[in-house]
Amino acid sequence: MEEQATILVVDDEKVIRDGCTLLLQPEGYRVVTAANGREALDLMGEQPVNVVLCDLKMPVMGALEVLKEAGALYPEVPIIIITGHGTVADAVECMKQGAYDFVTKPFRVDHLTLAVKRALEKQLLERRTRRLQEEQAKNLYTLAMEQSRLLTIVNCMADGVLVTNRNREVVLCNPTFTQLMGLSGPLPRPGPLEAYLDEEPFRKTIEDLCATAETGLAKCLSQEICRGRVHLRAMSAPVFGPDEKVLGTVTVFHDITVFKELDAMKNDFVHMVSHELRSPMTAIKLQHEVILDGLAGEVTQKQRELLSRAQAKIQGLLELINESLDIAKIEAGHRQLELLPLNLGEVLQEVAHLLEAKAADQKVVLHLAVPPDLPPVRADRRSMEEVFVNLVSNAINYSPGGGEVTIAGLSHGDYVEVRISDTGIGIEPEEIPKIFDKFYRVKNPKARQIIGTGLGLAIVKGIVEAHRGAVEVESRLGEGSTFRVLLPR
Amino acid sequence: MSAKYVLIVDDDPDLVETVSMILENKGYEVGKAYDGIEGEAAIKQRRPDALVLDVMMPRKNGYQLCKELKADQATRGIPVVLLTAVGEAVPTTTYSHAEGMAVEAEDFIPKPVDAATLVQAVERLL
Numbered sequence: 001m002e003e004q005a006t007i008l009v010v011d012d013e014k015v016i017r018d019g020c021t022l023l024l025q026p027e028g029y030r031v032v033t034a035a036n037g038r039e040a041l042d043l044m045g046e047q048p049v050n051v052v053l054c055d056l057k058m059p060v061m062g063a064l065e066v067l068k069e070a071g072a073l074y075p076e077v078p079i080i081i082i083t084g085h086g087t088v089a090d091a092v093e094c095m096k097q098g099a100y101d102f103v104t105k106p107f108r109v110d111h112l113t114l115a116v117k118r119a120l121e122k123q124l125l126e127r128r129t130r131r132l133q134e135e136q137a138k139n140l141y142t143l144a145m146e147q148s149r150l151l152t153i154v155n156c157m158a159d160g161v162l163v164t165n166r167n168r169e170v171v172l173c174n175p176t177f178t179q180l181m182g183l184s185g186p187l188p189r190p191g192p193l194e195a196y197l198d199e200e201p202f203r204k205t206i207e208d209l210c211a212t213a214e215t216g217l218a219k220c221l222s223q224e225i226c227r228g229r230v231h232l233r234a235m236s237a238p239v240f241g242p243d244e245k246v247l248g249t250v251t252v253f254h255d256i257t258v259f260k261e262l263d264a265m266k267n268d269f270v271h272m273v274s275h276e277l278r279s280p281m282t283a284i285k286l287q288h289e290v291i292l293d294g295l296a297g298e299v300t301q302k303q304r305e306l307l308s309r310a311q312a313k314i315q316g317l318l319e320l321i322n323e324s325l326d327i328a329k330i331e332a333g334h335r336q337l338e339l340l341p342l343n344l345g346e347v348l349q350e351v352a353h354l355l356e357a358k359a360a361d362q363k364v365v366l367h368l369a370v371p372p373d374l375p376p377v378r379a380d381r382r383s384m385e386e387v388f389v390n391l392v393s394n395a396i397n398y399s400p401g402g403g404e405v406t407i408a409g410l411s412h413g414d415y416v417e418v419r420i421s422d423t424g425i426g427i428e429p430e431e432i433p434k435i436f437d438k439f440y441r442v443k444n445p446k447a448r449q450i451i452g453t454g455l456g457l458a459i460v461k462g463i464v465e466a467h468r469g470a471v472e473v474e475s476r477l478g479e480g481s482t483f484r485v486l487l488p489r
Numbered sequence: 490m491s492a493k494y495v496l497i498v499d500d501d502p503d504l505v506e507t508v509s510m511i512l513e514n515k516g517y518e519v520g521k522a523y524d525g526i527e528g529e530a531a532i533k534q535r536r537p538d539a540l541v542l543d544v545m546m547p548r549k550n551g552y553q554l555c556k557e558l559k560a561d562q563a564t565r566g567i568p569v570v571l572l573t574a575v576g577e578a579v580p581t582t583t584y585s586h587a588e589g590m591a592v593e594a595e596d597f598i599p600k601p602v603d604a605a606t607l608v609q610a611v612e613r614l615l
Contacts, residue, residue, distance in 0.1 A: 278574035290604070295511070
């Protein structure tokens with residue numbers, strides 16, 4: 001609701017003041033009065049006034065002076081001059097001095113109210129205009145600031161930024177981009193894309209974005225761009241205008257050279273380790289075999305014994321290499337898991353069969369207790385074989401002669417459990433949290449002669465967790481251990 | 490009947506020496522070469538009944554040599570067993586079992602190899 005407007009009536013004649021008050025109050029205005037210009041100006045200093053009705057001629061201060069002073073102090077307050085018939089020329093002079101209107105005495109009711117109404121409307125209109133102008137100025141300022149801020153952000157970015165218009169011309173790029181591209185010297189802007197980045201697949205992407213975006217589909221295309229030794233990941237997206245038509249594109253270039261190099265270095269290293277270590281070991285292994293086979297002359301019993309032990313050590317080293325590579329692969333997420341419905345019972349039967357001879361050698365009895373209706377799990381067959389060969393061999397290795405190893409399968413609704421229990425030497429409680437760590441080996445004098453890499457359980461854990469399963473252990477020193485593998489169905 | 494002639498090509502002289510001892514013990518006649526180029530020359534000089542070929546060698550690797558042999562009508566028939574230290578354990582290598590099959594080798598054994606496996610592989614080729 002609009003505020004009640006205040007009208008100031010200035011006249012030296014009380015009858016005019018009262019008359020105006022009587023006329024204007026019913027119109028809903030608040031009316032204040034002053035007997036001369038001086039009083040009027042004082043009053044305007046004390047309270048807000050919307051419109052002034054001012055007599056032309058007054059003893060202390062006349063309308064011309066009021067116009068001059070009020071015009072300077074309150075430019076937004078319209079002043080209407082009240083004048084007698086004989087002084088029209090003076091009234092015209094007042095208009096020249098900035099009066100808004102004049103009414104002649106004796107005035108008609110409708111003339112006066114109309115003049116006041118119009119003055120108020122004018123004031124309102126002016127206020128609105130001024131507010132709009134102020135808002136516009138503020139918006140322009142905000143916009144300029146926003147733009148400047150955005151430009152600074154773009155220029156400070158460690159990633160390259162390239163902006164094109166819908167004609168695939170470059171309209172903006174940041175210093176990182178020119179640096180990544182090795183560009184120097186001034187480039188036309190807007191300029192052809194080829195001058196900035198001459199890469200056919202990229203040009204095609206920008207073209208596609210400019211064309212297909214008009215269907216209103218928002219998308220972000222990612223591609224790798226190789227510039228000499230620099231590898232970049234480019235993410236491109238269309239920019240839409242308010243009419244949902246594409247205005248151009250924005251592409252951000254992230255430098256992934258370091259990752260690429262690290263990856264290549266890692267692969268080279270794995271490659272090197274695998275070749276440079278396995279090759280000589282192969283020669284050593286074969287040389288031992290040749291000697292053991294008597295191809296290099298007769299071998300004494302003592303020599304044979306030593307060489308056989310050396311052979312076992314070489315085999316251990318080869319396993320260490322393979323397992324190191326294996327765990328590196330699992331950790332890097334490189335290992336391909338073919339998750340297919342797998343009958344664990346079958347796998348466990350094979351594992352038991354494979355390790356039967358080993359168990360017999362160590363005088364350990366192997367039991368297999370897998371129900372025929374054990375539900376299948378989604379798992380990679382080769383990895384599961386690795387897991388259970390590892391766990392069952394461990395169980396056999398850490399069981400003294402006459403011990404027993406039991407492989408049991410259980411179904412628990414959403415998951416399947418495989419339990420491998422032994423009657424072996426057991427694990428010290430403080431060692432239990434560490435046994436799944438890489439290269440950790442139990443420090444039990446009874447376990448000293450057991451050959452191992454310290455990686456087996458780390459691999460088991462890695463594989464099981466990659467299947468979103470879990471592996472747990474319970475053990476009592478001197479009584480045996482139970483490893484439980486839980487796999488989701 | 491004269492002894493079968495097996496050519497072994499590997500850049501590790503120890504391995505070549507040991508493998509030849511093993512094969513000679515089994516009654517084969519063994520030729521030796523230490524890289525792909527030498528292997529190629531040795532084949533030209535005397536056509537082997539079987540070839541034991543290492544993959545990673547300087548100058549010309551085993552894949553390259555095998556591919557060339559299989560592309561040549563004259564040498565196509567020589568059976569090849571590829572030996573490599575880089576097995577399936579390496580994920581992104583260019584040396585793989587699949588690659589070995591692609592160059593049409595008859596067999597592929599990963600190192601480390603033991604004497605029995607090697608002898609079996611050679612016997613299968615002949």
